Amino acid sequence: SQELEQSPQSLIVQEGKNLTINCTSSKTLYGLYWYKQKYGEGLIFLMMLQKGGEEKSHEKITAKLDEKKQQSSLHITASQPSHAGIYLCGADGTGTASKLTFGTGTRLQVTL
Amino acid sequence: DADVTQTPRNRITKTGKRIMLECSQTKGHDRMYWYRQDPGLGLQLIYYSFDVKDINKGEISDGYSVSRQAQAKFSLSLESAIPNQTALYFCATSEGTSGSTHSRTQYFGPGTRLLVL
Numbered sequence: 001s002q003e004l005e006q007s008p009q010s011l012i013v014q015e016g017k018n019l020t021i022n023c024t025s026s027k028t029l030y031g032l033y034w035y036k037q038k039y040g041e042g043l044i045f046l047m048m049l050q051k052g053g054e055e056k057s058h059e060k061i062t063a064k065l066d067e068k069k070q071q072s073s074l075h076i077t078a079s080q081p082s083h084a085g086i087y088l089c090g091a092d093g094t095g096t097a098s099k100l101t102f103g104t105g106t107r108l109q110v111t112l
Numbered sequence: 113d114a115d116v117t118q119t120p121r122n123r124i125t126k127t128g129k130r131i132m133l134e135c136s137q138t139k140g141h142d143r144m145y146w147y148r149q150d151p152g153l154g155l156q157l158i159y160y161s162f163d164v165k166d167i168n169k170g171e172i173s174d175g176y177s178v179s180r181q182a183q184a185k186f187s188l189s190l191e192s193a194i195p196n197q198t199a200l201y202f203c204a205t206s207e208g209t210s211g212s213t214h215s216r217t218q219y220f221g222p223g224t225r226l227l228v229l
Binding site for chain 1: 153157162202204218219221222225
């Protein structure tokens with residue numbers, strides 16, 4: 001079965017600083033999804049990557065999928081308090097998007 | 113109005129009781145999913161349904177059952193609740209398997225926080 005490892009598990013950054021969260025898969029990724037979760041609430045879809053080397057951006061968040069399609073990174077530029085939450089990566093390991101495997105999440109705190 | 117709604121949002125029950133969590137969606141999606149989230153364990157898939165007549169077990173289906181009453185409704189039942197089923201439960205939907213990002217993406221409800229005493 002596919003396993004996803006996220007690092008770091010938690011992160012505290014000062015407002016305005018940049019940060020990177022990583023998601024590493026034990027198998028080839030056919031699709032990699034990034035979600036954000038406010039504490040105790042639902043998951044909000046951020047971005048989905050499919051192709052090796054693909055990069056997508058939304059506002060100050062950029063996600064990349066490596067050429068080998070086994071690792072993805074999520075980069076936040078000039079962090080703000082609104083970026084605080086839990087970031088989860090989800091992997092489609094079959095190419096059918098029938099089931100996703102999720103990482104355990106990275107908890108981000110942004111201090112003033 | 114939210115596209116994916118879950119009821120109740122919070123529930124406290126006792127060991128041995130039967131409870132049902134409900135999920136409704138207005139997105140018109142064929143696929144629906146139930147997950148549970150435990151601290152430090154990420155999301156685990158309980159059941160998923162590709163249409164009204166197609167229901168499949170996920171990773172952790174023991175102790176749970178589901179019913180897909182209509183395209184828009186997917187309910188999760190705990191036949192006899194036990195304390196280790198205390199968790200945050202999420203419903204999600206997706207359109208299908210076409211190649212588009214939008215079609216494959218799962219959209220989540222706000223969650224139901226369940227406490228089994």
